Amino acid sequence: MGTTTPELTPALPLKPAHEKTETAVIRQLSPEKIVIFVGNTYLDVRDTPGNYKFLVVQDINAAQASISEVLNVYRKIPAVIIYRFNSKYEQECEQWEQYFNDNQVLRSIPFFMYSEQVSEQLKSFARKYRFIDEVITRDCLMHTLEKKITFVSKFKYLSVITRQENTEPNKKLTKSKRTPGAVIKRLTDILLASMALVLASPLLLIIAVAIRMESKGPIFYAAKRAGKNYRIFKFYKFRTMVPDADKKLKQLSHLNQYSNEQGGTVFYKVTNDPRITKLGAFLRNTSLDEIPQLLNVIKGDMSLVGNRPLPLYEAAALTTDEWSQRFNAPAGITGLWQISKRGNKDMSTEERIGLDISYANKHTFGYDMWIMMNTPFALVQKENV
Structure with a gap:
């Protein structure tokens, strides 16, 4: 893919063009609490609520490679994917859509789009894609992220279970049990x-x-x-x-x-x-x-x-x-x-x-x-x- 999946143990130095260098700290915590953050971040995530380890990658290809590493090495599913809004959002959301279509099991992962400012146009765009659960801002990331992840994980898991039950060979039998x-x-x-x-x-x-x-x-x-x-x-x-x-x-x-x-x-x-x-x-x-x-x-x-x-x-x-x-x-x-x-x-x-x-x-x-x-x-x- 032309990208390298970052290690999960050290902090990741980020050097965005024309911006002050920031360091995104990846906590030394259990791998099931991994947050995949896609795009440059200028936040100090050490104060983010919850026991999460932040893995910051630069683009969608690196993100998908990182998800594969977490799945294959740690046998875990990331707690959440946070995708930073950028100029390529239309093209990359199409890529994400195809990615989740090819990997149905990963649809249970909460997916948030991050933006410094949320407009009605951005909300309208996000509603076009079922895999995008919400558009979040800096305030959510630093204060209510854990609650949102807990809630979205719960109902997405239930949705996946329901969808799987309805696609089983005995689908007609399941439906006939309605009282x-x-x-x-x-x-x-x-x-x-x-x-x-x-x-x-x-x-x-x-x-x-x-x-x-x-x-x-x-x-x-x-x-x-x-x-x-x-x-x-x-x-x-x-x-x-x-x-x-x-x-x-x-x-x-x-x-x-x-x-x-x-x-x-x-x-x-x-x-x-x-x-x-x-x-x-x-x-x-x-x-x-x-x-x-x-x-x-x-x-x-x-x-x-x-x-x-x-x-x-x-x-x-x-x-x-x-x-x-x-x-x-x-x-x-x-x-x-x-x-x-x-x-x-x-x-x-x-x-x-x-x-x-x-x-x-x-x-x-x-x-x-x-x-x-x-x-x-x-x-x-x-x-x-």
Whole structure:
């Protein structure tokens, strides 16, 4: 290939043209924690969180040679591949696509594209390639990299397992095992969600106009959420907060009702959240903000009844064998938590997860119908959360 795979033990001196010489330190750690960084880096990676050993290579050919060395010598798969955005990104992403097509087992490796600045154009380009999991910046690399790797590894592994099961010779047999209850549940979801959207269309229009009149910003709130088997999808709600509300999370962390001294914060919920608009408070207290989720139900991302899909930063904290059980159930608009203790500010993280796991372990079509019949009694919350 015309390149030499760097050794995994010494630090790698980098001398980018017209730039100050930097040293990327490769930690003396276990080989299963190797990070393949493709391209010049001007960061001191010694402070990167997690027990990772950074292997910095100059181009895609050297990266692929390094991956082969890690596989053949250490019998391990790299923890993540981080590809630095450069002028050849279009051509090289095509090369990466072909590489992963030829080496299907490596598709389980998290793949991040690194850029100093992230534009909508770059995000749009990255979405064209299924192997690119996210576009990250310096801030992510130095502060949240470990959480992202943990989460992406989990759901990519599950995706690979599912894909392998569906390509087995007994694929038809596997599909035939789908229970009658599951089929009825899906048909019921489509029928009821479609009818509800049609009947609610005048109300949807009124709410949309009211949101636009109250404050500037989008009418709908769309964010990535993790559902069944950590599957990520775009989750829709009416916007109930001021624009850029997500950027103010850190400022309000001390008000989080799920904060605890022992295990840290998993869920995030603030009583009387100051980011919520007046109309937004009404929409939340009446659950009208959740009507757009009927689109997610029709698409198959969610069910009418299930465990709430979680923001990625929350799902990333629930990857242990015990807590991940809550992801065995479908994502839903309403569920056991909503009818049990919705709005209860004294509910702990463990209690919330316990309700999710309880539903995941015993959900049936009849149980779902019972939850749906009890949902109207829980629509008006006791607390403004």
